[in-house]
Amino acid sequence: xxxxxxxAAYAFSRMNFRGRASLMRFLILLHAFPGVALIIxxxxxxxxxxxxxxxxxLASDMLLLAYAFLYVIVARASLEIPMSTWLMKGFFDRIxxxxxxxxxxxxxxxxxxxxxxxxxxxxxxLAALSIFAFMAGWEELIYVVVFLPQxxxxxxxxxxxxxxxxxxxxxxxPIVAAAAVVYLIPTILFFVFTQRLLLEAMSGGVKA
Amino acid sequence: MVEVxxxxxxxxxxxxxxxxxxxxxxxxxxxxxxxGPSGSGKTTLLYLIAGIYKPTRGEILFDGRDVSKLPPNKRxxxxxxxxxxxxxxxTVFDNIAFPLRLRKTPSHxxxxxxxxxxxxxxxxxxxxxxxAQLSGGQQQRVAxxxxxxxxxxxxxxxxxxxxxxxxxxxxxxxxxxxxxxDLGITAIYVTxxxxxxxxxxxxxxxxxxxxxxxxxxxxxxxxRPRNLxxxxxxxxxxxxxxxxxVRAVPEPCVELPGGSLYCLEGLRGEKLKRxxxxxxxxxxxxxxxxxxxxxxxxxxxxxxxxxxxxxxxRENLITLILSDGQPAKALAPPVVNPRPGERMYMxxxxxxxxxxxxxxxxxxxxxxxxxxxxxxxxxIVGESKGSAxxxxxxxxxx
Numbered sequence: 001x002x003x004x005x006x007x008a009a010y011a012f013s014r015m016n017f018r019g020r021a022s023l024m025r026f027l028i029l030l031h032a033f034p035g036v037a038l039i040i041x042x043x044x045x046x047x048x049x050x051x052x053x054x055x056x057x058l059a060s061d062m063l064l065l066a067y068a069f070l071y072v073i074v075a076r077a078s079l080e081i082p083m084s085t086w087l088m089k090g091f092f093d094r095i096x097x098x099x100x101x102x103x104x105x106x107x108x109x110x111x112x113x114x115x116x117x118x119x120x121x122x123x124x125x126l127a128a129l130s131i132f133a134f135m136a137g138w139e140e141l142i143y144v145v146v147f148l149p150q151x152x153x154x155x156x157x158x159x160x161x162x163x164x165x166x167x168x169x170x171x172x173x174p175i176v177a178a179a180a181v182v183y184l185i186p187t188i189l190f191f192v193f194t195q196r197l198l199l200e201a202m203s204g205g206v207k208a
Numbered sequence: 209m210v211e212v213x214x215x216x217x218x219x220x221x222x223x224x225x226x227x228x229x230x231x232x233x234x235x236x237x238x239x240x241x242x243x244g245p246s247g248s249g250k251t252t253l254l255y256l257i258a259g260i261y262k263p264t265r266g267e268i269l270f271d272g273r274d275v276s277k278l279p280p281n282k283r284x285x286x287x288x289x290x291x292x293x294x295x296x297x298x299t300v301f302d303n304i305a306f307p308l309r310l311r312k313t314p315s316h317x318x319x320x321x322x323x324x325x326x327x328x329x330x331x332x333x334x335x336x337x338x339x340a341q342l343s344g345g346q347q348q349r350v351a352x353x354x355x356x357x358x359x360x361x362x363x364x365x366x367x368x369x370x371x372x373x374x375x376x377x378x379x380x381x382x383x384x385x386x387x388x389x390d391l392g393i394t395a396i397y398v399t400x401x402x403x404x405x406x407x408x409x410x411x412x413x414x415x416x417x418x419x420x421x422x423x424x425x426x427x428x429x430x431x432r433p434r435n436l437x438x439x440x441x442x443x444x445x446x447x448x449x450x451x452x453x454v455r456a457v458p459e460p461c462v463e464l465p466g467g468s469l470y471c472l473e474g475l476r477g478e479k480l481k482r483x484x485x486x487x488x489x490x491x492x493x494x495x496x497x498x499x500x501x502x503x504x505x506x507x508x509x510x511x512x513x514x515x516x517x518x519x520x521x522r523e524n525l526i527t528l529i530l531s532d533g534q535p536a537k538a539l540a541p542p543v544v545n546p547r548p549g550e551r552m553y554m555x556x557x558x559x560x561x562x563x564x565x566x567x568x569x570x571x572x573x574x575x576x577x578x579x580x581x582x583x584x585x586x587x588i589v590g591e592s593k594g595s596a597x598x599x600x601x602x603x604x605x606x
Contacts, residue, residue: 098290098291099293101280102289102294104280105260105280105283106281106306107281
C-alpha cells in the first residue's frame, strides 16, 4: 500500500499533468465510500475469480486459501490507498522545490533525486503511512469474516467469533481474554516506539 | 570556465511572460550580476541558465554550445539557492559529497575534494554536523561548497546573502568576491540589492518586468542610467526624478520649481528640440546636490521647503518638497541641519543632471547610443513633430 501510494503522491505533488486536480478530487471521493458499502461488488469479483481458479487445473486447497488471503489483503489495501495518497502528497508538498532542484543540478536524474533526496525526507510520512496501514489490517474484521474460511481466522476474527453468536456458550474466557491482550500488544508497542515519529508526522515534514 | 550567452530568450508561464526576449552575454571568468526588484524575472533567468526551466523560445549557449535542451544534470553548473536547499537528512560531508557520488567518483577522491573545498571555505570543522545544526552563514558556505566541489563551468548564485544578518552579509560579500577572483570562475549572481550588485559585480544586468533594462559596468549604470527605471532603482537613496515643463524661448528651456528657467545648450538642447516633448524628467543623485539658501549661478537651482532631516551619521539625508509639490532628497554633510519648513535651493551641476523623456522613459543623453536589443522602442522623433518653433509648444497646459 505504501509502495503504491508514495509514487502516486509524488506524482500528484510534483508533476503537472492533465486532470491532476480532478483526479485528486476523485480519489477523495473514493475514500468517502466505506469498505462495507463496496462489499457486494468486491464479493462478486471474489466469487467469480475464486470459482474460475477452483475450476482450473492448478486448483488445490493451499492455492485457494492463499488466494483468499491475497484477495483480502489487496482489497483492503486498495481501500486505504486514496487517503494514503492524500497524506503522502501533503508530505511531498512540504519539501521545498529547491531541494529537489538542487539534487538535479548536482547531477542526479529525477529518479535518483526521488530515491536519495525525496524519499528520506518523507520518512516520517512513510512511517505514519505504514502504521496506519498496519492498524487498518490488524483491526480489519468485516472483510476477513466475509472472505476467509472459518478455519483460517485472524486474531481479530477469532476474538469476534468467540464473543458472538454461536460460539459464546462454548467459549473459554481466559483464552479469549489472553487473545485480546495479545491483540492489544502490537498496537501499544507500535505507538510507544513511533509516537515521536507520529508527532513529527502530524506537525509535518522537513524543516529545511 | 565558459562564457554564457542568452539569445532571444523568452519564458512564458501560462499567459504570464516572465522573461521577454533577453539577449545577454556573461563574460568568461567574470562576476556578473542580474539585478532587479522582486518579481522582475531575475530568478527565472537564473533557473533558465541552470536548466531547471526550459526557455519557451531562444537559445542558451555555453561557450557557443547550445545547451537549451540539456537538463540541469547534464550542464555542469553550480547553483546556490536563496534558501540554500541543503539536504536536511545528510551531514555536511555528505551534502558536499553528493554531486561527486553521483558522478561515481572513487571514495578517496571524494574525501580529498570535500576536505579541500571545506578548508577553502573554513567549514572543515563542521563536516559531521547536520544542516539544522548550522547557523545561516555556515549553511550558506556549505551550499557554496556543494556548488563548487564539482568544479562547475558556471557558478550561479540566487540571492545567497539575503537570508543572512547584515554583518555576516558584509563579510561574506567580500569573501565571495575574493573567492570568485581566486578561482577565476564565471559567476552569475542574482540579487535585488543594488548595493550588493554594485559592490561585487564586474558587470550588471538590470532587469525589470522580464526585460533587460541596461547592461554595463557598475559605474556606468550608476552614472549613466539608460532609463527612468534604472535611475530610480540604483543608488541608496536612488536618483531624484522631477518632472519639469519644457519651454522653447528660443532654445529649449526647462522650468524649474521656483519659477526660474534653465536653458539647454548644445547637444542636449538640440535633442530636446528634436524630440519635441512638452515635459522632461530631470534626474539627479542626492549626493550631487549642493544645498544653499540662494540659487547658485551655473547650476540648476530647484527651490523647495525642507520636509524632514534624517541624520545618517556620516551625512544628513534631507528631503525637500519642491515648490511644485514634488519631493526630492539630498545628502549633505552633518553640519547642514536645516529646520523643517525652511526654504532652500537644491543646486545641481548641469553635467550631473540627467534628462529623461517621460514617454519612452529613456535617458536623452543616451538616445543615439541605443544599441541594446529588447528596448529598441526609442523612437527617435522625426521632424514632423519635433520642431521647437512649432506653435503652442512653448505654452504647456496640464
